[in-house]
Amino acid sequence: MVASKARVSFKQYMQYTKQYTKWGIKLFVMADVNGYTIDFKICTGKSKFSSGKGMSFDVVTSLVNQDYLGDDDLLFVKWIDTREVSMCTTVHTVYSGETVLRWQTTEDGQKQRVPVPRPTAVRQYNKYMGGVDTSDQMLGTKSVHRKTRKWYMTIFQHFLDIAVTNSFLLHKELCAIHQNKPMTWQNFQELLAVQLTGIPLDVSPKERFDHLPVPVSGIQDPSKKASMGRRCCVRCKKSTPWTPSARSVMWAYACN
Structure with a gap:
C-alpha cells in the first residue's frame, strides 16, 4: 500500500489489515526472497479483461511467467x-x-x-516466502517520499524507492560474488545522491548553502499594509513575505 488520500477512483481502503497504512494505492508485487522487486501491478479496480476465476488468479498469472505454470504434472x-x-x-x-x-x-x-x-x-x-514483506521494510526505511498534492508524484516517488532498493540489493550480490564488504544502506544512498547531484559530501554546509531568504518587498514604511508585496508560495499555497534567492531555487530543483 502506497499511502495516499488522493481523490482517485482506484484508491483503496484496507479496513481489516494490521498495517498502519489503510488509505492508499494498492500494488500487487512479485519479489524474491531478498526483497528484490521483480514486477508489480497497480490495482485499478475491476478489470475489463477478467478471466472469471477471481482476482487472485488474474494477478498471479499476470505477474508470473506462465511457462512455469502447468508445464509439468501438477x-x-x-x-x-x-x-x-x-x-x-x-x-x-x-x-x-x-x-x-x-x-x-x-x-x-x-x-x-x-x-x-x-x-x-x-x-x-x-x-x-516473505520477500514482499522484506521489500516493504526496505522501502519504508529512508524513503524519498515527500508531501505532495499530486497522486502521480506519490507513485513516482515510490518507484524511485523501488529502483534504489533494487540497486542496493544488486550491490550486495556483486560484493558477495567478489568477496567484498558491502556498504551500509545509508552509505549507499548517500553515495547515490552524490553521484546524481554532483555535490560532494565533504563540502561544508556554508559553502553549499551560501544564501539566505530575501524579502519580497523592501518597503519598511509602517503605514503600509502588512500584506504589501506578499506572494503565494508555489508549494504550500500560503502568502509569504519571503522568497528564496536564485541559487537556493537551483539547489531545491537539484535535490528534488
Whole structure:
C-alpha cells in the first residue's frame, strides 16, 4: 500500500489489515526472497479483461511467467498441521524424508515433541516466502517520499524507492560474488545522491548553502499594509513575505 488520500477512483481502503497504512494505492508485487522487486501491478479496480476465476488468479498469472505454470504434472498436496495447508506445485516431489517437530499429547496426558512428516513444497514455501514483506521494510526505511498534492508524484516517488532498493540489493550480490564488504544502506544512498547531484559530501554546509531568504518587498514604511508585496508560495499555497534567492531555487530543483 502506497499511502495516499488522493481523490482517485482506484484508491483503496484496507479496513481489516494490521498495517498502519489503510488509505492508499494498492500494488500487487512479485519479489524474491531478498526483497528484490521483480514486477508489480497497480490495482485499478475491476478489470475489463477478467478471466472469471477471481482476482487472485488474474494477478498471479499476470505477474508470473506462465511457462512455469502447468508445464509439468501438477501435484496437489494437503498437509494437516495446526490447520489444513493446501498447495499446488509442478517442481516438487510429494515427500523427500523431511520432518518437523510438533507438540502432541501422549496417552498418559503428557506433552512431548514428536517428528511429523512435512511435504517438500511446504518447506520450500517457508524458506522463500516473505520477500514482499522484506521489500516493504526496505522501502519504508529512508524513503524519498515527500508531501505532495499530486497522486502521480506519490507513485513516482515510490518507484524511485523501488529502483534504489533494487540497486542496493544488486550491490550486495556483486560484493558477495567478489568477496567484498558491502556498504551500509545509508552509505549507499548517500553515495547515490552524490553521484546524481554532483555535490560532494565533504563540502561544508556554508559553502553549499551560501544564501539566505530575501524579502519580497523592501518597503519598511509602517503605514503600509502588512500584506504589501506578499506572494503565494508555489508549494504550500500560503502568502509569504519571503522568497528564496536564485541559487537556493537551483539547489531545491537539484535535490528534488
